[in-house]
Amino acid sequence: MLPSAAYVDPAVFAWEQRHFFGGGWACVGFAAELASPGDQRAVSVGEGSVLLTRDDDGDLHAFANFCRHRGHELLPCGGSAQRPSIVCPYHSWSYGLDGGLRTAKGFKGTPGFDDSKWGLVELPVTDWHGLIFVDGSGTAVSLESALADLDELVAPYEPERLVIAGRHSYDAGSNWKILTENYHECYHCPMIHPELCKVSPPKSGENYSPTGPWVGGWMDLREGMETMSLDGASLGVPLRGLDITGLRNVIYINIFPNVLLSLHPDYVMTHRLTPLAADRTLIECTWAFAPEALDKPGFDPGYAVEFWDITNRQDWGACESVQRGLSSPHAVAGPLSPDEDAVYQFVTQVARGYAGEPVWSAEAGAKIAS
Ligand code: FES
Numbered sequence: 030m031l032p033s034a035a036y037v038d039p040a041v042f043a044w045e046q047r048h049f050f051g052g053g054w055a056c057v058g059f060a061a062e063l064a065s066p067g068d069q070r071a072v073s074v075g076e077g078s079v080l081l082t083r084d085d086d087g088d089l090h091a092f093a094n095f096c097r098h099r100g101h102e103l104l105p106c107g108g109s110a111q112r113p114s115i116v117c118p119y120h121s122w123s124y125g126l127d128g129g130l131r132t133a134k135g136f137k138g139t140p141g142f143d144d145s146k147w148g149l150v151e152l153p154v155t156d157w158h159g160l161i162f163v164d165g166s167g168t169a170v171s172l173e174s175a176l177a178d179l180d181e182l183v184a185p186y187e188p189e190r191l192v193i194a195g196r197h198s199y200d201a202g203s204n205w206k207i208l209t210e211n212y213h214e215c216y217h218c219p220m221i222h223p224e225l226c227k228v229s230p231p232k233s234g235e236n237y238s239p240t241g242p243w244v245g246g247w248m249d250l251r252e253g254m255e256t257m258s259l260d261g262a263s264l265g266v267p268l269r270g271l272d273i274t275g276l277r278n279v280i281y282i283n284i285f286p287n288v289l290l291s292l293h294p295d296y297v298m299t300h301r302l303t304p305l306a307a308d309r310t311l312i313e314c315t316w317a318f319a320p321e322a323l324d325k326p327g328f329d330p331g332y333a334v335e336f337w338d339i340t341n342r343q344d345w346g347a348c349e350s351v352q353r354g355l356s357s358p359h360a361v362a363g364p365l366s367p368d369e370d371a372v373y374q375f376v377t378q379v380a381r382g383y384a385g386e387p388v389w390s391a392e393a394g395a396k397i398a399s
C-alpha cells in the first residue's frame with residue numbers, strides 16, 4: 030500500500046489538489062446540467078473552481094472562476110445561472126458566454142484599455158459520454174485519445190443518452206483514495222455487503238489491463254438476477270446497446286482521479302468525488318436510466334437507488350474506519366492480496382504521479398498496464 034501519510038498528511042493532500050485534481054483532466058459534472066445556451070455553473074476543482082457555460086452555438090466552455098477585474102468569483106461554487114452573458118456580481122463587468130469581455134463600467138475609451146486582453150481565462154473542456162471533464166493544466170493530452178480503450182467498453186451503454194432519475198450526496202470522513210481503493214476490490218464484500226453478495230458472487234469477474242488513466246473490472250450477476258437491486262429484479266429496461274455479456278455482468282470503472290462509473294444492464298451509476306480535506310470527501314452519486322424506462326407508467330428508480338444507498342453506506346463506514354486506523358502514528362503500509370490487483374493498479378498510478386510522471390499521458394497509461 031501507499032504510506033499512511035498519503036491518506037492523512039495535509040501537505041500530501043494539498044499537492045494532490047494542485048497536481049491531480051487541478052493539473053489534468055477531472056470530472057466536473059454532467060453535460061445534461063448545462064443543456065441550454067446561457068446555462069452557467071460553477072464547480073469546485075483542485076484548489077479553485079471553474080465556471081462552465083453553454084454558448085449560443087451549443088458549445089461548452091470552462092473558465093477559471095475569477096473576474097479579470099479584481100478577482101471576484103463569477104458564480105459562487107455550486108451555484109448556477111441562466112442568462113445570455115456572464116456578469117460579475119462585484120462591479121458588474123460582463124463577459125460573453127465564450128469568455129470575451131463585453132462591458133467594463135467606466136473603462137470605455139480609456140487610453141490603453143484593450144477589451145480583447147481582458148477575457149476570462151479559458152481551460153480545455155470536453156464532453157465524454159455526457160460527463161464533463163476540465164483540464165486544469167491546459168496542457169494534458171486529449172482525453173478522448175487517453176481513454177480510447179475505455180471508450181470501447183463504455184460506448185454500448187450510451188451514458189450520454191441516459192436520464193438521471195436518482196441522486197444522493199454523501200459527506201464521507203475518508204480520504205478520496207481510500208474510497209477509490211475500496212471501490213476496486215470485493216475482498217471485503219463477504220464481510221460487509223450481504224445484500225450485494227446475494228445478487229453478485231464476490232469472487233466473480235476479472236480486472237482489465239488498461240492502457241489509459243483508468244482502472245476497472247467486471248463482476249457477474251448470479252443466475253436469475255437481472256441487475257444490482259435488493260431482490261435482483263430490474264424495474265427498468267435493459268440498455269439497448271448491450272450484448273449477452275453486458276446483460277449478465279456489471280462493469281466497475283474508475284477514471285482518474287475522481288469518477289467511479291458502474292455500468293449495469295439497465296442503469297449507470299456514477300460517483301463523482303470532490304476531496305474536501307485529507308480526511309473528508311464529498312461524493313455525488315447519480316443513477317441514470319434509459320429514457321424508455323422513465324416512460325414506463327409508475328417507473329420508480331428506487332430499486333437501484335436503495336440497493337446502492339445501502340451498499341454505499343456500508344462502504345463509507347468501512348472507509349471512515351480505515352481513515353481513523355491510518356491516523357495512528359503507528360500505522361504502516363500493508364500488503365495487497367491477489368484479489369486486490371486493481372487496487373495495486375490504482376496506487377501505482379498514484380505513486381507514478383507522486384514521482385512526477387504525468388498521469389494523463391499515453392505513456393503513463395502504458396506503464397500502468399505493465
Ligand atoms: S471584480 Fe469583477 S467587476 Fe470587479
Ligand SMILES: [Fe+2]
Nearest residue numbers: 211217222344
Ligand atoms: Fe464495497
